[in-house]
Amino acid sequence: MGLSAFVRRHMVDVRPLAVLPYRRLWAGQGVSFVGFQLTSTAVAAQIYKTTDSSFWVGMLGPANLVPLVVFGLWGGAVADAVDRRRLLIGGALVAWAATLALLLQTLLGAASVGLLLATVAVHATGFAITSPTRGAIIPRLLPAELVPAANTLNFLVSSMGAVIGPLVAGVVLARGGFAAVYLTDAVLFGASLYAAVRLPRLAPLGEVTRPGLRSVVDGLRYIAGNRVVLMSFVVDVIAMAFALPRALFPEIADERFGGSLIAFGWLTASIAIGSVAGGLLSGWVGRVRRQGLALTFTIAVWGVSVAAAGLAPALWLMVALLAVGGAADMVSAVWRQTILQTHAPDEMRGRMQGVFTVVVAGGPRLGDLRAGAAATWFGATGAWVGGGIACAVAVLAAGLAVPAFREYRAAPRGPEKCDV
Structure with a gap:
């Protein structure tokens, strides 16, 4: 096999980037996500500087989660009833504001912990609207066979932002302070707003339901009645709630590596490093048709990798195994997202993406809670290893027990209508 053939077969599939509206959306997301990470890092540091309390830093969790749950579901319902381009622009303007x-609070010296948390909640509201809307837009811009590749590119650029953003934030904070970080984010966010403005008109297809509580309930009822879609959420919750070990990183770094901040940093970055590597080597992902079965076994690999990392005696081996898990998590996220975008009808996609946003936001927090609680009973190593094993067992039992999910095959489909 020649080098060019190897690259086409195994490296990340970039064919979606040939479609101009998607390319703009992807580039805007990548640039603005670096800014998002800058602000996330700076807000945590600013709250700690203001309060000298980790408790208040921890309150960023509910400040982000509550709007994500409420407006993620509502935003998804609205995305099924209006022009998605206009909704994406509106949500982006909320986050930008x-x-x-x-920035203004910091320049005026008016920042307080309550005001900072309230502003973060407004920012999360904008994100909760734009995230499901963006996910629902992709199948309208691309043929179905390119949707997995597009999702891989999206997760790849987000993972790269998760690595690059905090590193850049440290440099900008050291040289320019909090205001410089927020100004940088505001400038970078212009790329996302520009991409949204340049999208074609994306009026709803099929039956339009008035957004509100009833449409949200209809979306949840659709999930409950569709085993393939329901299981895509179930296996996601299993993956994060059982196996995510990040809440244990500080204790493990302290117990095994003498409290080394370098060790803690490597552990924190390891899963994202694996996600980036998995995305770069993802050329094969779009060729998989039995996505339900593949998703089940990939999440089992995530669980086994996490469990093995918890038993590893050396830091480099722990990082390597967590990176393997991160790569598996990246691939599973692509298939979960693809199932929602291609299996559900267009008039349900916004609501499916809203629930996806809630699960993605809530699952890791359940994992943090599970890991911390289990560590009080079984110790950090027991909680870490036990969670990984429980994940692998639970996902195999659940995924293989549902025939519709186990036998699900992705069917190629042509591009859908958008108004250019």
Whole structure:
């Protein structure tokens, strides 16, 4: 096999980037996500500087989660009833206004912990609207066979932002302070807003349901009645709630590596490093048709890798095994997202993406709670290893027990209508 053939077969599939509206959306997301990570890092540091309390830093969790749950579900329902381009622009403007508010507070010396948390909640509201809307837009821009590749590119650029953003934030904070970070984010966010403005009109297809509580309930009822879609959420919750070990990183770094901040940093970055590597080597992902079965076994690999990392005697081996898990998590996320985008009808996609946003936001927090609680009973190593094993067993039992999910095959489908 020649080098060019190897690259086409195994490296990340970049064919979606040939479609101009998607390319703009992807580039805007990548640039603005670096800014998002800058602000996330700076807000945590600013709250700690203001309060000298980790408790208040921890309150960023509910400040982000509550709007994500409420407006993620509502935003998904609205995305099924209006022009998705206009909704994406509106949500982006809300998030951008919150960033500018953080900048203004800092410049005026008016920042307080309550005001900072309230502004973060507004920013999370904008994100909760744009995230499901963006996910629902992709199948309208691309043929179905390119949707897995597009999702891989999206997760890849987000993972790269998760690595690059905090590193850049440290440099900008050291040289320019909090205001410089927020200003940088506001400038970078312009790329996302520009991409949204340049999208074609994306009016709803099929039956339009008035957004509100009833449409949200209809979406949840659709999930409950569709085993393939339901199981895509179930296996996601299993993956994060059982196996995510990040809440244990500080204790493990302290117990095994003498409290080394370098060790803690490597552990923290390891899963994202694996996600980036998995994305770069993802050329094969779009060729998999039995996505339900593949998703089940990939999440089992995630669980086994996490469990093995918890038993590893050396830091480099722990990082390597967590990176393997991160790569598996990246691939599983692509298939979960693809199932929602291609299996559900267009008039349900916004609501499916809203629930996806809630699960993605809530699952890791359940994992943190599970890991911390289990560590009080079984110790950090027991909680870490036991969670990984429980994940692998539970996902195999659940995924293989549902024939519709086990036998699900992705069917190629042509591009859908958008108004250019």
